Amino acid sequence: MEPFKIKTVETIPFTTRAEREAALAESGYNVFSIPARLVTIDLLTDSGTSAMSDQQWAALMVGDESYAGSDNYYRFEETVRRITGYEHVIPTHQGRVAENLLFTTVLKEGDHVPNNIHFDTTQANIEHNGGVAVNCVIDEAYDPIADVPFKGNMDVAKLDKVLADVGRDRIPLVMLTITNNSGGGQPVSLENAREVSQWCRRHSIPFIYDACRFAENAYFNKVRGGADGAISDIVREFFSLADGCTVSAKKDGLVNMGGFVALNNHELATQITNMLILIEGFPTYGGLAGRDLEAMAQGLEEVLDERYLAHRIGQVQQFGQRLTDAGVPLVLPVGGHAVYLDAKRFLPHIPQEQFPAQALTCALYLEGGIRGCEIGGLMFAMHGDWPELELVRLAVPRRVYTRSHLDYVADICAKLYRERDSLRGLRITYEATVLRHFTARLEPVV
Ligand SMILES: *Cc1c(COP(=O)(O)O)cnc(C)c1O
Numbered sequence: 001m002e003p004f005k006i007k008t009v010e011t012i013p014f015t016t017r018a019e020r021e022a023a024l025a026e027s028g029y030n031v032f033s034i035p036a037r038l039v040t041i042d043l044l045t046d047s048g049t050s051a052m053s054d055q056q057w058a059a060l061m062v063g064d065e066s067y068a069g070s071d072n073y074y075r076f077e078e079t080v081r082r083i084t085g086y087e088h089v090i091p092t093h094q095g096r097v098a099e100n101l102l103f104t105t106v107l108k109e110g111d112h113v114p115n116n117i118h119f120d121t122t123q124a125n126i127e128h129n130g131g132v133a134v135n136c137v138i139d140e141a142y143d144p145i146a147d148v149p150f151k152g153n154m155d156v157a158k159l160d161k162v163l164a165d166v167g168r169d170r171i172p173l174v175m176l177t178i179t180n181n182s183g184g185g186q187p188v189s190l191e192n193a194r195e196v197s198q199w200c201r202r203h204s205i206p207f208i209y210d211a212c213r214f215a216e217n218a219y220f221n222k223v224r225g226g227a228d229g230a231i232s233d234i235v236r237e238f239f240s241l242a243d244g245c246t247v248s249a250k251k252d253g254l255v256n257m258g259g260f261v262a263l264n265n266h267e268l269a270t271q272i273t274n275m276l277i278l279i280e281g282f283p284t285y286g287g288l289a290g291r292d293l294e295a296m297a298q299g300l301e302e303v304l305d306e307r308y309l310a311h312r313i314g315q316v317q318q319f320g321q322r323l324t325d326a327g328v329p330l331v332l333p334v335g336g337h338a339v340y341l342d343a344k345r346f347l348p349h350i351p352q353e354q355f356p357a358q359a360l361t362c363a364l365y366l367e368g369g370i371r372g373c374e375i376g377g378l379m380f381a382m383h384g385d386w387p388e389l390e391l392v393r394l395a396v397p398r399r400v401y402t403r404s405h406l407d408y409v410a411d412i413c414a415k416l417y418r419e420r421d422s423l424r425g426l427r428i429t430y431e432a433t434v435l436r437h438f439t440a441r442l443e444p445v446v
Pocket of ligand 1: 047094095096097119121122177181210212247248249250251259
């Protein structure tokens with residue numbers, strides 16, 4: 001059960017089928033363009049959509065808005081140091097700024113940065129600075145039904161290959177994303193992090209985590225084997241293997257906005273701090289209000305509560321189980337923050353050129369007022385290169401929806417699956433030249 005009770009409620013919108021039909025047509029069959037007030041259950045993302053606790057709301061009231069040396073910064077710094085063990089703590093307003101600061105500082109033209117799978121903002125920050133982002137995840141990560149417990153693991157042999165191809169001097173750092181968001185929120189094992197750490201030490205290459213879901217990843221290690229003890233100890237053990245991290249606190253920080261870089265290297269921290277002053281603000285607020293730092297510090301404490309994590313991960317697993325029981329094709333095993341419907345198996349009669357995952361995303365909205373996110377041809381097939389997978393991600397915000405909300409979503413998915421033969425594909429009528437999925441317009445194929 002939920003390890004919390006509810007003090008404040010927010011009414012969710014209900015719409016008629018006719019209203020949803022009109023909203024879909026007006027949006028150009030693109031749910032990014034549908035106003036949130038017309039969405040009943042919003043599973044577009046788990047980023048920045050968490051519900052804050054009473055203690056976090058209370059934290060906002062003790063915001064100290066001093067330009068320099070705010071009390072809230074010192075609490076935030078102490079919290080991040082204790083959780084990660086890293087000495088230097090640099091606040092930012094979200095994760096991609098942490099990445100920007102890191103890569104503008106360390107990256108030279110032509111450098112290669114390995115990761116299990118780069119998140120899109122990480123990849124974009126590397127490429128924007130003239131670098132090459134290389135994905136080195138284990139092969140099983142690309143198989144939607146390979147049931148392995150730590151599908152986010154790095155393949156160390158692929159690191160060897162990057163090293164052999166470009167040489168040590170072209171690899172400014174190795175990243176490891178926990179959990180592996182772009183691979184379905186799949187966890188990385190402690191053993192694998194140890195191997196990556198040893199590899200980096202052997203070659204004197206810095207090792208940095210993209211640690212947005214560090215607590216969810218630690219919990220998976222506790223329940224799927226490989227680590228025991230308190231979550232805070234497992235987390236600390238993970239961080240002890242690396243030299244630093246970038247974090248978007250919009251995930252496991254349980255806040256609506258925030259992030260940070262934490263590092264041990266003094267010289268690098270100094271360079272990053274100078275850059276921070278240029279683009280975000282003074283080092284003790286980094287683009288945030290004092291009250292935001294206090295709420296973030298509180299969220300980082302709360303996320304380590306094992307009861308919270310058992311509910312959080314359990315809720316997503318139960319959601320996946322209910323879909324599996326109804327025969328709905330999913331990516332397995334279910335990861336930490338979302339379930340991914342497999343649209344190729346769901347809608348085998350819709351050819352990939354007609355965007356089956358987008359068709360399913362629109363059908364979920366029309367049938368149930370549910371908003372998911374297409375991760376398939378609309379998002380990725382820009383140059384005639386079609387992606388292997390056509391997925392619809394249903395991301396679960398933290399502490400926002402109850403089990404009955406997700407049961408409702410699972411029931412709608414099951415109904416659509418029974419009626420799948422009646423669903424039709426889509427074609428594009430407008431597309432931008434970059435990141436087209438955000439603004440594309442489509443129409444049904446008749
Ligand atoms: C969300 C996310 C980011 C980027 O963070 P923002 O706060 O959205 O800028 C980077 N890496 C991963 C793995 C993420 O999930």
